[in-house]
Amino acid sequence: MAAPKRGRTPRDRPTARPASRTRLTARRFARNRLAVAGLAMLVLLFLAAYAGPLLTPWDHRTHDFLNFLSGPSAEHWWGTTQSGLDLYALTLRGLQKSLVIGLLVGVLSTFLSAVVGAFAGYFGGWTDRALTGFVDLLLVMPAFLVVAVLSPLVRGSGWPVFVVLLAAFSWMVTGRVVRSVTLTLKEREYVKAARYMGVPGPVIVFRHILPNMASLLIIEAVIQAGAAVIGESGLSYFGFGVQPPDVSLGTIIADHTNMAASYPWLFFFPAGCLVLIGVSLAFIGDGLRDALDPGAVGAQARAKGRAKRGHRATATEGRRP
Secondary structure, three states: OOOOOOOOOOOOOOOOOOOHHHHHHHHHHHHHHHHHHHHHHHHHHHHHHHHHHHHHOOOOOOOOOOOOOOOOOOOOOOEEOOOOEEEHHHHHHHHHHHHHHHHHHHHHHHHHHHHHHHHHHOOOHHHHHHHHHHHHHHHHHOOHHHHHHHHHHHHOOOOHHHHHHHHHHHOHHHHHHHHHHHHHHHHHHHHHHHOOOOOOOHHHHHHHHHHHHHHHHHHHHHHHHHHHHHHHHHHHHOOOOOOOOOOOOHHHHHHHHHOOOOOOOOHHHHHHHHHHHHHHHHHHHHHHHHHHHHHHHHHHHHHHHHHHHHHHHHHHHHHHH
């Protein structure tokens, strides 16, 4: 006689694997509508900057001598400048440069703040005193004024040198934050174990310290990118940033500000692109902060709002006959 089949006990049932940290972060980010809208807006700006020029026959350096200061039309979608340049092609060229400069400055300044702050906090002693003193010296210097003074000295070197200048004077506050976090992380058991095993200090910093503050560094990189776009535009507006023949949103706005009242398209189209960059990066930064740090004030407020809506929906269902 065959033995009866045993039913599957709860122990025999496969258990669901917990979601990884990346998936949880992506879910939290996706629940933030403003953050998703900011990411979509930034993607569209990149597509417009690099694919948009392919949709028009005009180049950003081509002059139309039959149309000077003409308004938006079927031939020139965003109008033309006083020299006959197509504003659509010119603005997208400036958008390319502003986006690249902002992202490069965000990455470079975050890398500088991470390395200097982590080394100062981990090694302590004279290393900490020297690096912290250097950071304090840079903090008391007006960064905008220093970059404006140094820009003419490297005017013929191209925009990559300008990126280095912006990054060199925009990392100090984040560096002090990284140092404070490192002072806490270096007392953790895994860091002490690595130190007792003879792992060199720089290896511990890059292998154990910095990866454990990746969320902070990612958020700071996005915030620094947004600040760099605005800073580059401001410096270019005053003639200290990107130099001809290169163009950026700041140089386009500066060249046509005095005609904004009579020919508004010369100002509002490039200024609108600049505003969209700043807004999208701000939304993405807030969304990353809430997604990577569930204890943040914004994340808690949104969670409470979802819980209240859930309770209201449940109460409404209960009152239905």
